[in-house]
Amino acid sequence: MLPLAALVLAAxxxxxxxRAGRVEPRRWRVGVHxxxxxxxxxxxxxxxxENWTGVPDDRLVPLLLLPWLGAVLLGLLLVGYGSRVxxxxxxxxxxxxSLVVGLAVLAATAAGIPLYLSGSGLPAVVAVVVLLLPGYxxxxxxxxxxxxLTYLRRCPRESPAAVVVLGxxxxxxxxxxxxxxxxDAGAAAWREERxxxxxxxxxxxxxxxxxxxxxxxLAMTAYLVAHGVPPECVATEDRATTTDENLLLSREILxxxxxxxxxxxxxTSNFHVGRxxxxxxxxxxxxxxxxxxxxxxxxPGAFLREYVAALTLRPRxxxxxxxxxxxxxxxxxxxVMAP
Numbered sequence: 314m315l316p317l318a319a320l321v322l323a324a325x326x327x328x329x330x331x332r333a334g335r336v337e338p339r340r341w342r343v344g345v346h347x348x349x350x351x352x353x354x355x356x357x358x359x360x361x362x363e364n365w366t367g368v369p370d371d372r373l374v375p376l377l378l379l380p381w382l383g384a385v386l387l388g389l390l391l392v393g394y395g396s397r398v399x400x401x402x403x404x405x406x407x408x409x410x411s412l413v414v415g416l417a418v419l420a421a422t423a424a425g426i427p428l429y430l431s432g433s434g435l436p437a438v439v440a441v442v443v444l445l446l447p448g449y450x451x452x453x454x455x456x457x458x459x460x461x462l463t464y465l466r467r468c469p470r471e472s473p474a475a476v477v478v479l480g481x482x483x484x485x486x487x488x489x490x491x492x493x494x495x496x497d498a499g500a501a502a503w504r505e506e507r508x509x510x511x512x513x514x515x516x517x518x519x520x521x522x523x524x525x526x527x528x529x530x531l532a533m534t535a536y537l538v539a540h541g542v543p544p545e546c547v548a549t550e551d552r553a554t555t556t557d558e559n560l561l562l563s564r565e566i567l568x569x570x571x572x573x574x575x576x577x578x579x580x581t582s583n584f585h586v587g588r589x590x591x592x593x594x595x596x597x598x599x600x601x602x603x604x605x606x607x608x609x610x611x612x613p614g615a616f617l618r619e620y621v622a623a624l625t626l627r628p629r630x631x632x633x634x635x636x637x638x639x640x641x642x643x644x645x646x647x648x649v650m651a652p
Contacts, residue, residue, distance in 0.1 A: 319357030326350035330463075335529075338467055339594040339602075340637035341623070351459075352379045371524065377411075377444055383451025383552065384422045384444075390454075390500040391415025394614040411617075420445045435611025438646045445645070448637040453631070457620050461587035467600035472511045474546070476503045477563045477600075479556060480519020481582065488536045491582060491607065492529075496536050499606035501544065501578040506578075514572060515542060518550035518559040530582075557590055560598050576600060582607050584615040588623045595626065 331347035359375025395412025399402040429440035457494045478499035481492045488496065496517065503515045517537060519529025530551035540545050548566050553559040560579070568574070576599040581589050583604030595602040607615065624631055 315358045316361035316411075318354045319360060321626070323353035323357060326353060331391055332586070334463060335385055337594065338464055339590040340459065341460050341627070344357060344456040344458070344465055347459045348379075348456040352452075354377055380448030380452055381422055381425075381444055383453075383455045384418055384447040385456050386575070387447065388415045388418035388422065389434070390613055390617045391418065394617050396572045396621070397614075399450070410412070415504075421447060438602075438645070442642060443640040445638070449635050453624065453634070454469065454588060455556065457623055460493055461616075461646065463557075464602070465583065465586055465604060467601070469578055469603055470576055471506070471509060473506065473513050473601070474572045474575040475514040475516050475543045475563070476506070476578045476580060477516045477518060477531060478579040479559045479579065480517065482519075482522065483525045483527075483529055483532055486526040486532070488532055489612070491578055492533065493536065494607070495580055495582060496533055496540075496604040497558045498603070500537055500542055500604065502578055502580060514548045514567065514570070515546055516548045516563045516566060517551055518553050518563045520552045520554045556585075556592055557596065560589075560593055560596055560600070564598060578603065580605060582615070584612055587601070588619050588626075591623060591626060 326346050326349035330350060331344060333340060333343045333346055355378055356375040359378065381517030391411045392415035395410070395415055397406050398405075398408045398412055404598075425440045425444035428436045429444065431440075476499050480497050481489075481495065483492070499515060499517070503513060505599070515537065517530050519533060521528040530549045530553075534544075534547050534549045536549055542584035545579065548570065549583050550559070550562050551568055553562045563577075577593075579589060579593060579600045579602045581602065581604060584607055586604040587604050590600070590602040593602060
């Protein structure tokens, strides 16, 4: 009965995932529901294989598998980001902490497996605790990744009021490749809408950093005009210093110009799409967020930073989840220890 119950639970989570994605796709819970479906399916299939093959029952292994994989992925991302301490030009305290934490997570997950397989009693109890300690962060990472992948697959609505391109910093006063990809994608979306008979504004948004000779918005506007966008079709926002300000100040410009308060098309880098969508919903801005390509070597570290930043958007929710996770870990450890 346990495998069947797990598969029924997986189907229920899948229904919740589809419903949540249809009602409001800019929610982390879209990924949480999909992760729940995947976790229940993996556990159900694992239990079914145990029953069919006659392997001695070990009900915890299928349950531990997904948290362990999530923790391993998190550890690899942390180590990858922290490895920049090996390059003198990129050394920082954040990178060093990332490297240490990543190595600790990988060591804990690697040590937990032989401890658990060694038998029951204290070693198995220690193994459960060690395997599940980074499990919450690992599962949250998987859920966030699934949410981002689900959101990236959506087709944006037609006829936005404007195409807003988020800034990402200048290099020596010029538009770097990362920002150029965003601007190219924004210009392509704007031309696509023009081809459909619509006439949205194109809004490059970004303020001036301490190490920048001009605002990002002005540099982005110059880039767009140089690549064939008529100046009268561009509305420059040049004060924003955060993604929140990018969105809010762009909306102010559109309202001041009397643009109808329709949905927006927001263009950013693909690794930033998930958090930008979460923020747009949080700010009450009706927007479809789409992504521009990013170099593969830059993507893992950038996605890790976005994940950590996204965690801070819901501190109470994550604190509650961590508390529940710790209590569940204690209950499982007690179950392993009990005769």
